[in-house]
Amino acid sequence: MNKQMYSIGEVAELNNISIQTLRYYDKIGLFAPAFIDPVSNYRYYHEKQFFYLDIIKYLKYIDTPLSQIKELITQDVVQMLPFLEEQAHIIDKKISQLQEAKKMIHHRYLQIKEQNSLANRPQGQVYTRFVEEQNQLHLSTTDLTPRGNPDVYMRDLANLLETKEDRVVGNFYGCVYELKDYQDTDQIVYSSIYTSLIGDEQLSDKPTPEITKKHIPKGIYICICFKWSVSQYLQYYKTFYEYIINNNILTEGPVYEVSLPNRYSSYEEDDFITELRIKVKEND
Template sequence: MPKHDLFSIGEVAQMFHLSVGSLRHYEKAGLLKPEYISPESGYRYYSTRQFEVLTTIRFLRILDMPLEQIRDFLNNREISKMQHMLQNQKEAILQKKKELELMERKIDQQLVLIEDAIHSDLGRISVKHILEKRVAWLKNTVSPKSYFDLETSIRQLENGQNGAGIWLGKIGVGIALSRLKEHAFSTYDMVFLTLDFDEPYTGTTEIWPACDCACLRFCGSHKDAPRQYELLLNWIKENRMVPYGFSRETTLIDDGITSDPDRFVTEIQIPVHPIQE
């Protein structure tokens, strides 16, 4: 082929908005061999008949098609094969889209949680109606001083979840009702993970029904909670209510978000109902 009908690797890279490195990578992967390689200089040249192949490669790469599949197709080009490849890639993209949408929702939830925690009315006790929750939980006795002391339990809840994504504010601990009544707050009887209702999880889950809870947010973490339980239970008694379920305690802002202990925020919720006269 006459030299004037050839294009240098730099010219081809510029025409197709690629780097020279990408073209060399395609050559090494067996996708696109240069039309001519100068024996003296080693310079690579391409002809127009290779442009359509390069267009196909770029199209399939934009679809995130693996190079191995592209090479296999180029070595055996058939309409049905292209259809099959595109259908498979579409299904993979739809699955990835679902995963990205779930991640976007997790990010939005985390931003809302942090913003809400930042503006907490610390030390104020009130009764809130807590919506039903889907949870996975372990009956583990733990005495956490910080979020990181829960790591062993978190790993158990994550086991086999294929990247379930445990986020701050979704892991909590609880004290059984019997020990709340005894004012025994040094250890916890359970560790739980709050899940979205449509969030994939291969382990056992259950629905905690909606309930009214006496709630208190305070500056600190789990190690600071015993004093807050005393305040909360005294308030419940003074307001002629009784606890009827285990506590739910979560760190909304802790070591995982900030190194400043003065900005830690933890919330305790205890299900309550009025004393029947």
């Protein structure tokens, strides 16, 4: 003779669910036992209830709140169609966010590897290295120098990415200016500041006239790195500039100033590793 009624422990074991969860479901009126012994107060479930418990488990698996599950199982089956369509849309959005997060993790991993490589180079010495191509989001500036604070300007780029693109800005920014024989730090005026975009991602909206997307080509770059210091900035730049002039190196494009943090705590003194780089002109 087939068994029809099962104790709460048996139901828990057969359905891969805890006894505590079954008791809670009973308490909130979501899934009640078919029979409660009035003497022992033991809960018993009918085998036909297993099917409906599977429905609850399925809805729970797709992150449906218990209050909504309770509402759904009291409605006609056809009422679940718009709910499932909405859940599919939510899941697609989560998948997109997770894919974006994975890209950001990989991007940050490569960034920290590059930063570690820079930290191990002799400070203040000029070198050449290969730089990968990069998509960047630039904000035009007219009065910002190495003595200024680009963090406030970066809010415009962050707001574009966070409010219109549903992304977060990376913990990285760079500045751009012309290669010239500067005699004072205040003469170095950034034409733009930028943050890197991951991969070849597209922007859903066209940036403003002040904010533009640019593609930085891969190639060999002349570089110098140093621990960020306003007081010594010009000295490092002159070493960089004179090396290029004295060695008759043809360059193309602007100087990119890239600063990467050595720590992430806001309670400690700023500590950045900075690299100046400019692309070596390729032979025609």
